[in-house]
Amino acid sequence: MRFGQLSYDLSHLLGGAVLLLSFVLLYQRRIGAVINAFATQGTLLAMAAAWAAYAQGTPGLYLTALLALAVKGVLIPLALHRLVRELNLHRTVETALGVGPSMIAGVALVGLCILVTLPATEGARLLSRETLALAMSVVLLGMLMMITRRNAISQVVGLLSLENGLILAAVGVAGMPLVVELSTAALVLMIALVAGVFAFQIRERFDTLDTGSLEEHRGEQR
Amino acid sequence: MAAVWSVLSQLLHVALALAAAPLLTGVVRWLKARMMGRRGPHPLQPLRDILKLLRKRPVLAENASAVSLAAPYLAAGAAVAAIALVPSFARGMALAPLSDLILIAGLLALGRVAMALAGMDVGSPFGGLGASREMSFAALAEPALVMAVLTLAILAGTTNLDAIGGSFRDGGLGLRVSLGLALVALLAVAIAENARIPVDNPSTHLELTMVHEAMILESSGRHLALWEYAAQLRLLLWLGLLATVFLPLGQAPAGSAPHLWIVGLGAWAVKIGGLALGLAAFESAIAKMRVFRVPEFLGAALLLGLLGAVLLFVSTGLA
Amino acid sequence: MLTALALLVGLLAALGAAAVPLARAANGGRLLHGATALAGFLLAAGGVVGLLGGPATLDLPFGPPWGPMRLALDALSSWFLLPVGLSVGCAGLFALGGAYGPVPARDLLPWPIFVAGMVLTLLAADGFTLLLGFEAMSLASWALVARDGAGAENQRAARIYLGFAGLGGLCLMLGFGLLAGGAGDVAFAALRDDPPEGARAAAVLALLLAGAGSKAGLAPLHVWLPLAHPAAPTHVSAAMSGAMTKVALYVIARFIFDLMGPAQPFWMGTPLIALGAATAVIGALRAALEEDSKVLLACSTIENVGLIAVGLGLALAFRGADLPALAALAGGAALLHALNHAVFKTLLFLVAGEVLHGALSRRLDRLGGLIHRMPVTAWAALIGAAAAASLPPLSGFASEWLLLQALLTAWRVGDIAFQMGVAAATTLAALAAALAAAAMVRFWGLVFLGRPRTPRAAGAEESTGAARIALLVPAGLTLLLGLFPGPVLDLAEPALRLVSGTAAPRAGWFAIGAGDGGARYWPVPVALLVAAAVGLAVWLVRRRAPAGVQRGPAWDCGFIAAPPHFPFGDPAGQPSAAGFAQPLRRMLGQGLLAAHETVTMPGPGETRAAVLRSGFADPALETLEGPLPRWREAAAARAERLRALSIRQCLGLTFGAVVLMLALLAWIGAR
Incomplete structure (x- = not known):
């Protein structure tokens, strides 16, 4: 597989698009736009999985694609939008670290991932090596988003996009066993997370979604 | 014979670009008006405006220097020179060896500096404000452009626009993430350079947010006509550049005879029309951003360009 | 010889x-x-x-x-x-x-x-x-x-x-x-x-x-x-x-x-590239923020030195990676830029001196409108400033074009970490070039355009004789070097041979190029093209438009008209040096130069004016004048305390030192 072949090109492009969406998540400051970007990322992930199912001839991955599309592309974003509406967070704009520095940090993280992944995967297939670099970048960018945001919903979105990166890695590497099962299990976990417990409880106790206000209750002085 | 064709195609290209620039601006305005439910002015209105302005005698401030007199011509000349280098319907035009992307960026910078200096000539606050913002935003837009050029240059092996268009058309480079990222960066730069929404609003004089208009606020008569015309040429240049690099289909190859130009002309009209439609739709759908959000926007474009180049290193290093 | x-x-x-x-x-x-x-x-x-x-x-x-x-x-x-x-x-x-x-x-x-x-x-x-x-x-x-x-x-x-x-x-x-x-x-x-x-x-x-x-x-x-x-x-x-x-x-x-x-090895070039790129950005940014004309020019020198260092580092890396043609390209960029910069920066400093001589100030906020009083100086300065802003077809553009070409081909060194680093350096070099353009527009525009900000500036006079020739010679050289970089590069060929290790390709009379098959830059045809386009514009406009212009008072943008004791208008009604720098100070200065802006608003009922203070400081200088002396003081105080040790503690210290030495010896022996 190399450039110019459709099967390679499409996987490569979809992986890159998922990474691009991670950067969009970092760039966006409005919660609504963040959720929409996340929905797009989920949809792209579903397309990547579907294409991998077709190209690798593993029909099980179609299930992963379907799940990703239904849950990440539609259900979770809808639920998050609903949450935002109910909590009246439409216009919230907040970041702990500025957009510029977090983008610079993001690009540096991608560079780091490439430097780490390429030597470690010597001898593997071309596509898997590249996909692994992309997927690891998505994971790290998700983490970065979690630590640079103060808002619980943005942090949840960061966690979810981190999980997107994991699935991308699992899907991209051909012949990985239990991909479907793993992704399903991860999804269930995610849904449980998002099911509002997190957000609603904070809301109930502290009347805000700013996780910064949790710190006052840790029993230690900052 | 090929030399004759290349000279002829160059002349035709320049004449076409000079004629099409006001029309393109008019079409974009008309499309935007239609999308917003208005009837909109006739697409030839910008041309009529320019002809009307040309007949008027300009008014200059008492302390205006020769810079005010010369800058509009220099800016328009730089724009014409730059657009002469961006292929439209055919490749291999007479000036093709000159059509270097960094040179085109330099010519655009020449026009920009002329405009900034003209804005500062009288010493009015708005002129200085516009010049300061324009030069500052360009400080981020230019590296973003260079980053996009880096990706293109690695893939094509040169920064010559004509050669890049050729190798993208014939080369079977495939769909690449890096190209997508370069496209995003170039689009952002194009929006900023042409003072379009969301960076600047080309159709207002709202003082607090304007960049481009602030510099030419003092201009009138033939000077204003030249500024407007230079801006229209720049818009056509950027759309033409995007079309040449990313949509090279239909361009007549180098040294081809005139019968192939007709196909190229049609393809060019379709591509520019499509891009104009996209621009109008984009501008209708989006709101202008705050002035001090623009650096973030351009900085993001810059970093995406860099990311594109980095990912390209990965794939070229592997292949 | x-x-x-x-x-x-x-x-x-x-x-x-x-x-x-x-x-x-x-x-x-x-x-x-x-x-x-x-x-x-x-x-x-x-x-x-x-x-x-x-x-x-x-x-x-x-x-x-x-x-x-x-x-x-x-x-x-x-x-x-x-x-x-x-x-x-x-x-x-x-x-x-x-x-x-x-x-x-x-x-x-x-x-x-x-x-x-x-x-x-x-x-x-x-x-x-x-x-x-x-x-x-x-x-x-x-x-x-x-x-x-x-x-x-x-x-x-x-x-x-x-x-x-x-x-x-x-x-x-x-x-x-x-x-x-x-x-x-x-x-x-x-x-x-x-x-x-x-x-x-x-x-x-x-x-x-x-x-x-x-x-x-x-x-x-x-x-x-x-x-x-x-x-x-x-x-x-x-x-x-x-x-x-x-x-x-x-x-x-x-x-x-x-x-x-x-x-x-090729990585010996990386410190030069990294330091050069950082230097270029910090110098250009400071040049865009400084308010004293000579300080501004000195900062622009830092920027250009950074770019030359990037060129030298690239040449070293290319030579280490066995790419002699590219080493000649990068080395040529560095050598040509060194010459170009020497000429145009000399010109600009002499202009600043001439302005100081004529208008008695180096501060941008005390100048303005000098193009009317010092026309020769102004046009010579414009040539220098445009070259420093790397505008075609002047000399700065030719050498920075070569440098960018060298940076754009640096990915041919196969190491991926080097490639990424050079891509980042390319970004920084382009950023520095664009910032330099902003700095030069600010310099020339504030000094020579607008209205005089002080009576001294309104009464400025320019010198004639040798001082004028001293401005015209480098201005002419800047034009020549910009139009004919090819022969100059050919002249530098023996030096390039020393730098790259092999014979460098001949550039020829009218073009400089980035190696075989790469892009080429043709300064004279480009100048002719721009001249022809400007001529076309003039001709087209002349055919339809009435000749001449009408003069009227400058629009004051709604400010209150200046009182009669301000014969040159209200200085506050013109962009100031700090005001012109504001977008860049906010965009990049806050991160890189610790720039700050504070507004002090008077309380309700107070009659004093609101005050906006802004400024920046180079972190390197802060370090030099802040922590370093403090550390020295601290070290001295610590040493002072040694004198008060008891004899047992002194012995303990000596013993510790001996044990440490022995351990070091053992470690070295083991290796």
Whole structure:
């Protein structure tokens, strides 16, 4: 597989698009736009999985694609939008670290991932090596988003996009066993997370979604 | 014979670009008006405006220097020179060896500096404000452009626009993430350079947010006509550049005879029309951003360009 | 040729000695400056002859106790004679135009010595001679910076400069020592035979970057430069920025391309690339924020030095990666930019001096509208500023085009970490170039356009005679170098051969190119194209539009009309230097230069005005003047405490030291 072949090109492009969406998540400051970007990322992930199912001839991955599309592309974003509406967070704009520095940090993280992944995967297939670099970048960018945001919903979105990166890695590497099962299990976990417990409880106790206000209750002085 | 064709195609290209620039601006305005439910002015209105302005005698401030007199011509000349280098319907035009992307960026910078200096000539606050913002935003837009050029240059092996268009058309480079990222960066730069929404609003004089208009606020008569015309040429240049690099289909190859130009002309009209439609739709759908959000926007474009180049290193290093 | 140049150095030194009697004569200053200017142009001519002829060596009949002083003229030193000679020549001409009556000897004496020191550094063929020249250059320029003892700012600048000069000399000395190794012979021929490897090479490079790099203005050792360069008299500022930084870059080039041998690995170039890119950005950003014209130009010098260092580093990396054609490209970019920068920066400093002379201020906020009163200066300055802003078809664009081409092809070095680093360096170089354009527009626009901000500026007058020629010569050279970079690169071919290790491709008359199959830049056709397009615009407009313009009062944008005691309008109604810098200060200054803006609003009912304060500080200078002295104090206090130790504690300390030494010994033995 190399450039110019459709099967390679499409996987490569979809992986890159998922990474691009991670950067969009970092760039966006409005919660609504963040959720929409996340929905797009989920949809792209579903397309990547579907294409991998077709190209690798593993029909099980179609299930992963379907799940990703239904849950990440539609259900979770809808639920998050609903949450935002109910909590009246439409216009919230907040970041702990500025957009510029977090983008610079993001690009540096991608560079780091490439430097780490390429030597470690010597001898593997071309596509898997590249996909692994992309997927690891998505994971790290998700983490970065979690630590640079103060808002619980943005942090949840960061966690979810981190999980997107994991699935991308699992899907991209051909012949990985239990991909479907793993992704399903991860999804269930995610849904449980998002099911509002997190957000609603904070809301109930502290009347805000700013996780910064949790710190006052840790029993230690900052 | 090929030399004759290349000279002829160059002349035709320049004449076409000079004629099409006001029309393109008019079409974009008309499309935007239609999308917003208005009837909109006739697409030839910008041309009529320019002809009307040309007949008027300009008014200059008492302390205006020769810079005010010369800058509009220099800016328009730089724009014409730059657009002469961006292929439209055919490749291999007479000036093709000159059509270097960094040179085109330099010519655009020449026009920009002329405009900034003209804005500062009288010493009015708005002129200085516009010049300061324009030069500052360009400080981020230019590296973003260079980053996009880096990706293109690695893939094509040169920064010559004509050669890049050729190798993208014939080369079977495939769909690449890096190209997508370069496209995003170039689009952002194009929006900023042409003072379009969301960076600047080309159709207002709202003082607090304007960049481009602030510099030419003092201009009138033939000077204003030249500024407007230079801006229209720049818009056509950027759309033409995007079309040449990313949509090279239909361009007549180098040294081809005139019968192939007709196909190229049609393809060019379709591509520019499509891009104009996209621009109008984009501008209708989006709101202008705050002035001090623009650096973030351009900085993001810059970093995406860099990311594109980095990912390209990965794939070229592997292949 | 070399003998003639050596004689010229001797004559310059003698001229310095003769300055004391000359200073008493009525025309002594003019004589001295005229002679130095002549020497400068002769040096440039000598450089050209040296490039066309072959290399030469010369052993002087005197020298240090262990051997003769050795001089040599090869292609690299010949090439660097060009920027030094042209810069010194123009600066001397300017000083000639400005000298009237008797001048104090301490203002005259160091100037020829300074020039002699620079030339001696370029001609040196052993470490001792090079250090002698380097130190003469440092000390003479320090004397010129410190000459104006009255101002506290000048004193501070001179103090910091002296500190950096001492550090630089020390580092270079150590570098030579390390390079010579056990043999102790510092003749270049002996050093070449025993090139350093591995850790020793890296240490030499580090010492070199601290020694010559601090003199050139490489970050983070650039902080003295914006203080010292502007503090000197104008012609010295011009020579310091135009020529002295080039001499420092020559020392770097001499070390990395010649003395350290041809077999260095490609990563040896990375420190130069990284430091150069960082230097370029910090210099350009400061140039866009500074409010004093000479400080602004000094910061722009830092930017250009950074770009040249990137070129040198790339050339070294390419040579290490066995890509000689690309090494020639990058080296050509660096050498050409060194020459171009020397010419246009000399021009700009002389313009700043002329403006200081005519309008009695260096502060942008006290100038304005000078294009009406000083037209020749204004147009010459526009040429220099446009070249510094790298606009085609001027000289700055040609060399920065080459540098960008070299950066764009750097991915051919196969290492992926290097590729990523160079991609980031490309971003920074492009950012620096664009920032420099913003800085130059701000400089020229605020000084020459608008309305006068003070009565002094309204009554400015420009000088004629030699000072005017001193502006016109570099302006013309800037145009010529911009239009014909090809022949200049061909002239540099022997130097490029030394840099890249193989014969460099010929550039030809009208184009410079990025290797086979790469892009080419054709300055003359581009200039003709732009001229034709402008002509077309003029012709088209003339056909339809009525001729002439109508004049009216400037629109004041709704401000209250200025009171009658402001005959030139309200200064606050014009963009100020700080105001013009505001977008960049907010965009980049906050992150890189700790820029700040604070608004103090009066409370309700108070009648005082609201105050907006803004400013920035270079973190490197803050470190130098803040923590470093504090650490020194802390270390002294700590040492003080040792005296109060009890005998048991003293013994314990000694015991600990012994155990530590033993452990170290064991560790070394185990390895």
